[in-house]
Amino acid sequence: MNKPVFFKKLMTKQQLNPAEILLCLSHLDHVVYLKNVKQPVIALFASEYMLVQNTKIQKFSRTSLNQYQQSFELIDLNHFFKPYSQNYSPDFNGGLIGFISYDEAAQQQVNVQHKNQPSLFLGIYYSYIKLTNEGWMFFSHEQDAETIFQLIQDALQNKNRLNKGNQNFSLTQPCTARWNKQRYASAFQQVQDYIRAGDCYQINLTQEFTAKAQGLLLDTAEAFWQLTDAPYSGYLKIDNFELLSCSPELFIDFEADRKITTKPIKGTMPRYSDAEQDEHSKQSLIHSKKDQAENVMIVDLLRNDLSVYAETGSVKTPKLFEIESFNQVHHMVSEVTATLREDVNPFHVLMSALPGGSITGAPKIRAMQIIEELEGAPRGAYCGSMGYFNFDGTGSWNILIRSIQKYQDDVSVWAGGGITIASDCDAEYQECFDKVKAMLDLLNTWYKPE
Template identity: 30%
Template sequence: MTIQLPTLNSLLPLIKANPQGNILPLSVELIADTENPITLFSKITRNQPGSVLLESVLNAEHRARYSFILTNPTETQISLEAIQNKLKNLRPIAHFDLPIFTGGYVGSVNYEMIHQFEPTVPVLGQGKVDFKRYDSIIVFDHFTSKILLISNLFLDNPLEKEFKKAKQQLTDLHQIYQQNRLIPLPELKYQPQSPSFKSTFKKSEFLQAVKKAKQAISEGEIFQVVLSQCFSTAFKGDPFTLYRALRIINPSPYMYYLNLGKRQIIGASPESLVRVQGGLVGIVPIAGTRPRGKTIEEDLQMENELLNDQKELAEHRMLLDLGRNDIGRVSELGSVFLKREAQVERYSHVMHLVSDVKGRLRKDQTLVNAFKSCFPAGTLSGAPKIRAMQLISELEKTPRDIYGGGIGYFDFSGNMDFAIAIRTFVIENGIAKLQTGAGIVHDSIPEKEYEETFHKGKANFKALNYTTLPS
């Protein structure tokens, strides 16, 4: 089966009409009504190192239109400064018939990077970024059940050479898909297990840390701080199978699988760290949690409790104000607005209070500037943010690593989208790690905050029942 590729001559009018543009995506469309993002990822990438799957369920109920598959990066180990320098030289030619994201820099920033952005915050480990550049991507369109193969032409290079390279990339992707399209995917099997978890805190130690945080609040040092504990267990299963289970158990606005070779990052995060699209910068603070009810009546009761819990509402308003300040530093004066405030969103095992803040990114600010202004999220650190992070370094015993960091992309068209790395497994050296936290305020009850860390990890713990754990 051959594919119909655009000709170079067919692109010339568009290129001539946009003489300032220097990047243009080339695309091919395939019908794929028997596929889904999981089968497609498995067939095209064969789960090789450097492969990434990005998915989304909007409002925890409706699937976003596109899922993105990335493989064969053209550049690795790229710093934020390098990304900023590369992006400022790109002038994309508009593409109205394609997804917003057609390629770019995809990866992660760990929590400890805050020390490089704000040196007054001591950290317990080394700051790390891990970005790779993808010039070609595979897009699954859930609305049309079609596949888009996309490769970018960089027009500052010789046009015929760029066209030939992009054409070859699309042909190669199509050939790999054709060769592997009949390979079946193993079924998910539920295997009830009782994994043995180790935590960075004994219960008594966590309760004591909460009391120390409350003392700092009483003394006026902070208003709120997020304390977390990291759970770890031996893991001998298939990381991609774990992702498959997690996306079914806990469909979320940000779902991701990053195969980094010796390390895999697997997550279903409900919360945006920062997003820039069409010049608007936005964050979606989440603060306030209840477990889901077992019946409709119990679920509604939990919602009513959450909406009338003054402690949860005060915490949410505080972090909402912090989010406004973060966005305000990089937005045009007077442009910051509240799209929604303290609405309940339901997920598989918990419900949260959610708000949405936006502003117009100033012309003198870059995507990386906007990222740094909002990093880390106040909902994962506290308020005031700097003192809260200093206290986290005093009370938590180990580096957070990816927990509370960011996972997402800077694209070639001047947009970015990052999730807060929560509800996220890191698989490395035969160990699965999951970190969860609780927001501590003046009225916090230590025992309940300890229990909240387990509520937030419930879906991830359940996903382990679909993988093989050591006996």
């Protein structure tokens, strides 16, 4: 795409964080935020978008500012199969942003239930805000860019009147596990039985934590992003559906010269405030043969997924079993790289590789069938992916772990881990809470019993 036809600095009395800007713009639909770019970006006023809910596909086109009508032509994904730009920059510059749920991705290969909420949203955005060294800048490729800029500017200037007509977020019941320990142990044992029978090598068994709530989930965003400091966080609102990502995991980076990189996480130990105890936890993960075995299974699975679209001999594993430390946990992370063939559409690679191997198991199709049988509820957006594509095919997509979904008054948080023949039930159950406890504790601060 050519340079923006319009760009201008947004003027505010104080430097606003992404959550504050999103709240200022919360009266607009399908405003989306991504941190998983070099420059945090907020995109708005999609020119067209595709929405899937309850397996029904709908496409809408913008007729005027914030006004849309249904169209019967699907988005042309050939937008994202053009020669890579000579002026490559590793951030969003206009293109596609959205999310694909686990349910939507898994149903490409197995029969799954769908959560009663949007399961896919893909929007084409020509107007967006990026955080630069000079502050928040507005960029647009649209003819009515000046009007859009002024609307945003007015919304930011009216920050003091923000959300006064909306009900503040609160839980009407605390967020608690849908499974008790006994129910988890039963599912764990069934996974072990499948492994011994030769059905699979590893299953990513997860459990759901649910609550009822009112008000905008967006009200909680800044607190969650400060808590997790997650590199692949994001937010999207579609009517009465909100998706808040606090994800630490990259799924695929689509880079210049058709290079792709995936960084699966498999292996977790908790963080501690005591430095000596924290280092001991980290060292335990570094030397864990069990976690290394889990990790290499998923690395092999992803190498196989990417090799279908990669140039022969280009699939490499430059990093294996590296430790990345986040606010609540240490993770074991590996890296797989490849070069896509010239005839490959990057979006097709993304859809084909989803769901990510780190959140299914191996072999993938049988793992997804077992997940569907044992987990007892559809995952929805959890373990899907959120991200962007520029018009030249570059982009970045995460794995939606450590994420919160809200549809109408239902709130959902999930956590789990990879189960192998060497897994211990008590340790795996505890790992679920190591991953999500801090988020649950924070979420439950919005519960105020009468």
